[in-house]
Amino acid sequence: MEARIAIAPSAEVGAAYVRANSPDLDHLRTNIEKAVFGGGGANVPLGEANGLVWLIPGEPERLRLVLDGHPGIGWVQFPWAGVERFATSGVFQRPVIFTCAKGSFAEQVGEHALMLTLACLRGVVRQARTPRWSPVDPRSLHGRRVTILGGGGVATELVRLLQPFDCRIRVLRRRPEKVEGAEETLPPTALHAVLPETDVLVLALALTPETRHVIGAAELALLPADAVVVNVARGAHIETDALVEALRDGTISAAGLDVTDPEPLAEGHPLWDDPRVLITSHCADSAEYVMRMLCERVERNVRQLRAGLPLEGVIDPATGY
Known part of the structure; x- marks a missing residue:
C-alpha cells in the first residue's frame, strides 16, 4: 500500500500548544518529513494524502474539518500520548485509524x-x-x-x-x-x-x-x-x-x-x-528526546502502513486512549 502522508496544521496554528521543552514546530515538521521518507512514504498535500501527521495536541474541530474535506485520509498520527481533547470531541467516531505516541516517551x-x-x-x-x-x-x-x-x-x-x-x-x-x-x-x-x-x-x-x-x-x-x-x-x-x-x-x-x-x-x-x-513545569521529557522518539514512531508506522501491518500506538475509541 502506498503511504502518502500530509503534515498539518501550520506552525502559526500550533504556536499556542508549544511548551517550553517542545520541539520547534518548523523543525519538527522538517524531521517528520524525513521520517516519512525514511519509512518509504511520500510527503504530499492534504488533497493527495491517505495518512496525516497532526503536529499538535489540540484543535479537534480543525482536525474534524480537515478529515471531512479529505475523506481519503485513513490514518492520523498524533504527536503526544495524551489525546483527551480529541476523545471528548467525538472525532474518534469515524472510520479512521488514530494513533498516538503512547509508550514512546x-x-x-x-x-x-x-x-x-x-x-x-x-x-x-x-x-x-x-x-x-x-x-x-x-x-x-x-x-x-x-x-x-x-x-x-x-x-x-x-x-x-x-x-x-x-x-x-x-x-x-x-x-x-x-x-x-x-x-x-x-x-x-x-x-x-x-x-x-x-x-x-x-x-x-x-x-x-x-x-x-x-x-x-x-x-x-x-x-x-x-x-x-x-x-x-x-x-x-x-x-x-x-x-x-x-x-x-x-x-x-x-x-x-x-x-x-x-x-x-x-x-x-x-x-x-x-x-x-x-x-516541575510539565518537562519530564526533553525536546530532543520527544523529537527523536516521535520521528521513530512515525517512520515505523509509515513502514507498517505500506506493509499492511498493525500500527503502533493505536487509540481505542471506546476508552479514548
Whole structure:
C-alpha cells in the first residue's frame, strides 16, 4: 500500500500548544518529513494524502474539518500520548485509524517520576529553599510500598527503575495482563482498598472522564499520613483544592507534580510555596528526546502502513486512549 502522508496544521496554528521543552514546530515538521521518507512514504498535500501527521495536541474541530474535506485520509498520527481533547470531541467516531505516541516517551518520564519520588522522600525542596545549615531527616525509598495508577509504558519503565530499591509494587490498570516486576496487577476498582497500604502513589495513566479527579479528598484521606503523591500524567487526575487541604492538614506528607490543574498554576497559588511540594513545569521529557522518539514512531508506522501491518500506538475509541 502506498503511504502518502500530509503534515498539518501550520506552525502559526500550533504556536499556542508549544511548551517550553517542545520541539520547534518548523523543525519538527522538517524531521517528520524525513521520517516519512525514511519509512518509504511520500510527503504530499492534504488533497493527495491517505495518512496525516497532526503536529499538535489540540484543535479537534480543525482536525474534524480537515478529515471531512479529505475523506481519503485513513490514518492520523498524533504527536503526544495524551489525546483527551480529541476523545471528548467525538472525532474518534469515524472510520479512521488514530494513533498516538503512547509508550514512546516512557524512559524519560519514568526517570522523572523516580526523581520526584526521591526528592519528596528526602525533603529536597525544603533543603533547597532554606538558606542555612538545616538538616532534614530523609526517608529511604528502599522497601516502600508503591502504587502506580496506569499500566502503560511509563508505569512499566518506572517498575523497572524501582527494582534496585526492593519496593513492593502494585499496578492498577484497566487491562488484566500482569505488569512484569510488580507484585500485583489489580483493576482500578481496587484503588480504595490499596491506598491505606501505599507509601508512594504515582499517577501515570491516561486522562478520561473516568479518571478525571480520580484522586480527591476521599482518596487522599485513605493514604497514610507519611505518604507521597507523584503525578507525571495529567493535572486533572488530582483535585487540586483537595491536595492543598491534604497537605495543610497533614493528611499526606509531600507531593511531586510535573503537571497541575490548572496548568500552569497561578502566581501565588499555595502549592508554589509549600516546602513539601516539588513542581516541575510539565518537562519530564526533553525536546530532543520527544523529537527523536516521535520521528521513530512515525517512520515505523509509515513502514507498517505500506506493509499492511498493525500500527503502533493505536487509540481505542471506546476508552479514548
